[in-house]
Amino acid sequence: MGVDQYLFLLNSLKWTLILSAVAFAFGIPCGLGVALMRTSDSTPMRWLATRWIDIFQGTPLLMQLFVVYYGLALLGLKLDEWSSVTVGFTLHASAFLGEIWRGAIEAVPRGQTEAAHALGLHYWSRMKDVVLPQALKISLPATIGFLVQLIKGTSLASIVGFVELTRAGGIIANINYRHLLVYGVVGLMYFCICWPLSLWGARLERKFAAASR
Numbered sequence: 001m002g003v004d005q006y007l008f009l010l011n012s013l014k015w016t017l018i019l020s021a022v023a024f025a026f027g028i029p030c031g032l033g034v035a036l037m038r039t040s041d042s043t044p045m046r047w048l049a050t051r052w053i054d055i056f057q058g059t060p061l062l063m064q065l066f067v068v069y070y071g072l073a074l075l076g077l078k079l080d081e082w083s084s085v086t087v088g089f090t091l092h093a094s095a096f097l098g099e100i101w102r103g104a105i106e107a108v109p110r111g112q113t114e115a116a117h118a119l120g121l122h123y124w125s126r127m128k129d130v131v132l133p134q135a136l137k138i139s140l141p142a143t144i145g146f147l148v149q150l151i152k153g154t155s156l157a158s159i160v161g162f163v164e165l166t167r168a169g170g171i172i173a174n175i176n177y178r179h180l181l182v183y184g185v186v187g188l189m190y191f192c193i194c195w196p197l198s199l200w201g202a203r204l205e206r207k208f209a210a211a212s213r
Helices: 003-038 043-057 061-074 081-107 110-118 123-160 165-176 179-211
Strands: none
Touching: 003 043, 003 081, 003 123, 003 165, 003 179, 043 081, 061 081, 061 123, 081 123, 123 165, 123 179, 165 179
């Protein structure tokens, strides 16, 4: 592999990280909305949130990206590669983060919510001031774990022609026919990004587990 090819991989790694960061950033408010709907007192809201989670957790991410890119085009909404993968990964993230945070919200001791209700706090105040700060701490390790999965999942963006790290590796391997070397370098790049995040998530999980004893 030449210098130009390594630089091409590094540039593609940049787009992998940008896509992951954008999808995660947009997925946070969407996921929070799903989690609040999932734990609300409204039966229709809970039903909608549950179906949303079922759809995105019950279908392959590859198919979701395919539907966003090609399905929306059939409806007259033609998105470019960047926009389609951003929308696809954001929708995917919203469902998984929503379920993670739903579990965290329900893990907050019920007495906390009952005490806030007894003080006369309305729903949004109970969530904002009492429940969500505790749920955030509980959900942090799982949220980091999902971020790791999201980074690795960006390798599927090549289905619509978006050039991220894995796609760039394929392009280079088809030129120099050194598939093992190229994909070894690609795998090492993913490892250097994901492994520290996994260690951080595991450390936080142990820390919170020790604090709760």
